[in-house]
Amino acid sequence: MTEPHTAPPEPSTDPDAEHFAQVTSGIYRNVVPAAVWQAIRYAVRHELPAKNPTIMMMFVRIAEVYADVHEFLQSQLSNAEGAECSALQLVLDPPVGIRDAEYLPERIESPGEMDLCWAEFLVTGSIDPVEKVLAVLDRDDLTRPFVDSLLAGEDRPSIDVGEKEIGELGSVGIALGQNAGHWQIVSPGDIDILLWFGLKDQNSTCIQVFEKMNEEQRVHVANKGAAMWSLRANAGQHGKIRLFCEEQSKLEGGRGRLLIDPAH
Structure with missing residues (x-):
């Protein structure tokens, strides 16, 4: 991914950093359910969704588009705790407004809306x-x-x-x-x-x-x-x-x- 909102914030020794980069740079090319969970954990630990909500919307969309990812994330819910549990619940059962990419604009009016369109491409390949x-x-x-x-x-x-x-x-x-x-x-x-x-x-x-x-x-x-x-x-x-x-x-x-x- 070449867009700044999905790149790791800085060089890191976090073992999940590579999974985060792989998932957010174009998961449509290689869908690995376990890597998505590791990417979510990385994002939560580094508080990335608070800095840019588009990241969490990407995870929501991934779980919607890929049934095997949704099933795997559901299996992790019982063991998740704290902020990771909250993030997982959001991804598995998103509120109205961010379901089914309803947030995508008809006409782009800002770079932020452009980011949403690129996120949709990176998830679906469309x-x-x-x-x-x-x-x-x-x-x-x-x-x-x-x-x-x-x-x-x-x-x-x-x-x-x-x-x-x-x-x-x-x-x-x-x-x-x-x-x-x-x-x-x-x-x-x-x-x-x-x-x-x-x-x-x-x-x-x-x-x-x-x-x-x-x-x-x-x-x-x-x-x-x-x-x-x-x-x-x-x-x-x-x-x-x-x-x-x-x-x-x-x-x-x-x-x-x-x-x-x-x-x-």
Whole structure:
């Protein structure tokens, strides 16, 4: 698993750490009931569910999807104690709201909801929730018109256009040119994603642009960046995702799709 919410918190000599990593990095590839119980015990000992509830939802979903896992966990209930017993009871009899992946969003609005979709993939191996992640990349490019309005000084604080700014934006693929005496973006591509790449690299001009955005625009860019990162990262770990990205990058949709091909 390449997502931070399921990785062990730090290098550990805990004998169950390896089982936790194996289970949460894609149990659909090899279902071992005893390893799931050891992974639950590891998570409880290190208080991981308190830090990120998605972890416990993964265990709930595993027990729902794989009958042999549910049966094995049920057999351990009589010997479990304390926090481990409570966690096991939750996994075996979850409350309304987290049964049958009812928590999966129809439309992703935050990186946290994206994590839920990736957790579903890691449990089931189904591409359906990953398609929700991809759909984020097909959303309108809000950064291009925003930057063009900044450059034109339209009813908002403008942005200086000097050699430094032109160079820094150009370094992430955002090329500027002049039209009728006004600077504007002339390069193709999804500028939301290119801006996110610049933010990731601490590009000072990209940071300046981002800081001038309103909250809705910032969340929009962050979501598209998270979608891009998670697709590319998981493509390196899962053959299914690699093939999915290769295929989807060639289909009609948002320009951000072009960048998910692992070969690029």
